[in-house]
Amino acid sequence: MNIAIVGTGYVGLVTGTCFAETGNHVICVDINEEKVRQMQAGQVPIYEPELDHLFERNAQAGRLKFTTNLAEAIKDAEIIFLALPTPPGGDGAADLSYVMGVADDLSKIITSYKVIVDKSTVPVGTAEKVHAILAKNLDESLFDVVSNPEFLREGVAVEDFMKPDRVVIGTNSERARDLMKKLYMPFVRQGNPIYFMDERSAEMTKYAANSYLATRISFMNEIANLCERVGANVDAVRKGMGSDNRIGKRFLFPGIGYGGSCFPKDVKALAKTAEEYDFDFKILKSVMQVNQRQKNRLVEKLENYYGDELKGKTIALWGLSFKPNTDDIREAPSLLIIEQLLELGAKVQAFDPEAMSHIQQIFGDKITLCENKYEALEGADALAILTEWNEFRTPDFEKIASLLNSKVIFDGRNLYSLEQMREQPFYYESIGRAT
Ligand code: UGA
Numbered sequence: 001m002n003i004a005i006v007g008t009g010y011v012g013l014v015t016g017t018c019f020a021e022t023g024n025h026v027i028c029v030d031i032n033e034e035k036v037r038q039m040q041a042g043q044v045p046i047y048e049p050e051l052d053h054l055f056e057r058n059a060q061a062g063r064l065k066f067t068t069n070l071a072e073a074i075k076d077a078e079i080i081f082l083a084l085p086t087p088p089g090g091d092g093a094a095d096l097s098y099v100m101g102v103a104d105d106l107s108k109i110i111t112s113y114k115v116i117v118d119k120s121t122v123p124v125g126t127a128e129k130v131h132a133i134l135a136k137n138l139d140e141s142l143f144d145v146v147s148n149p150e151f152l153r154e155g156v157a158v159e160d161f162m163k164p165d166r167v168v169i170g171t172n173s174e175r176a177r178d179l180m181k182k183l184y185m186p187f188v189r190q191g192n193p194i195y196f197m198d199e200r201s202a203e204m205t206k207y208a209a210n211s212y213l214a215t216r217i218s219f220m221n222e223i224a225n226l227c228e229r230v231g232a233n234v235d236a237v238r239k240g241m242g243s244d245n246r247i248g249k250r251f252l253f254p255g256i257g258y259g260g261s262c263f264p265k266d267v268k269a270l271a272k273t274a275e276e277y278d279f280d281f282k283i284l285k286s287v288m289q290v291n292q293r294q295k296n297r298l299v300e301k302l303e304n305y306y307g308d309e310l311k312g313k314t315i316a317l318w319g320l321s322f323k324p325n326t327d328d329i330r331e332a333p334s335l336l337i338i339e340q341l342l343e344l345g346a347k348v349q350a351f352d353p354e355a356m357s358h359i360q361q362i363f364g365d366k367i368t369l370c371e372n373k374y375e376a377l378e379g380a381d382a383l384a385i386l387t388e389w390n391e392f393r394t395p396d397f398e399k400i401a402s403l404l405n406s407k408v409i410f411d412g413r414n415l416y417s418l419e420q421m422r423e424q425p426f427y428y429e430s431i432g433r434a435t
Pocket of ligand 1: 121150151152153154155210213217250253254255256257259260261262263322323
């Protein structure tokens, strides 16, 4: 099939590359000329495992192309995906100006039937709005609008796309439904379902899924906080709970709060939608408050340990991205933690396998960025672990002890077992586990 992808951000690029991989002809369009030039020259503008070689293979085969020209990109396309940014506006509601702007442009250049797909996370009712904009200039027989939310996790996006748990497609048009089914069949060969539903339900599914996962994390963070007070171990509690099939083992890990470009934005946007419909969505409000509080947890622990003496101490940070296997620092707990430590007069030495250049852009020379995890420990008074990168899981504890001024570890991700740490000479504090 011929596919156009409008917007080559994270979602657009992964979507376009994966559709090319199953033999479709994909043209990606973006207004950023420099980025398009880069991609035409074979460079992938984002860090995402597995994407590079798929990108290279399909670009070389001529199935994956890039342009800044919208009319050229959509000319032969049967399906046009809108993968545009929907940043939170000042009031927390998603800003739809990019999506609406492109819909308006499309309404002026479409001359044959196209399916226009909302791939971006957009509030309930957006498909209808896009439809209305297109219908201003375009006969309704020439298009259908479909909502097709994505469920990609950064770091495993290619795998999530190629083997989705499910595909959600919102449309009442049979013609659009058949085309979308044809496009997605190669991805659900193992029997995972494609769920067809109306547009509003598809839009809601995306917000409900992300908000539920964020709720689950906030709930576990609260259980962890309570475990610390009652003297229970959240690791054991998590296992005991998670082995109930109705609960499930995944996404029950407490930590220093969820971050990233999705959960914080989507929870806020759903809360905003609820407000607009005059519905008091109490749980969501708490989820946001709990997450904000959890992001303060690690510095609180450091303050409790050091008291006023935190001032002047050097804290080594391991991990700065909001989660492992990405260079993304959007809404990362590390940002707030660094800010707070600097405010309290502490010095920061940090290492992250991928995210350091982004952190440098924000903090400049206010913190010291180090070549590797051990260099970050040199002369530091304590180690604080913020992101569970694999390379932090089995460190050389003797080396850590010899490099740190004092043997103190604050672990925001519960990377080490308490049994293991009891044999080590460290003062060790983690989340939801008595020391
Ligand atoms: C999330 C969803 O998982 C995807 O399904 C969705 O498509 C995506 O948002 C999106 O809307 O685009 P992502 O933001 O890449 O994906 O990251 P996750 O792996 O979901 O992690 C989100 C945050 O939750 C991270 O800060 C992570 O550290 C935290 N987390 C996750 C926990 O604190 N505990 C857990 O048990 C799991």
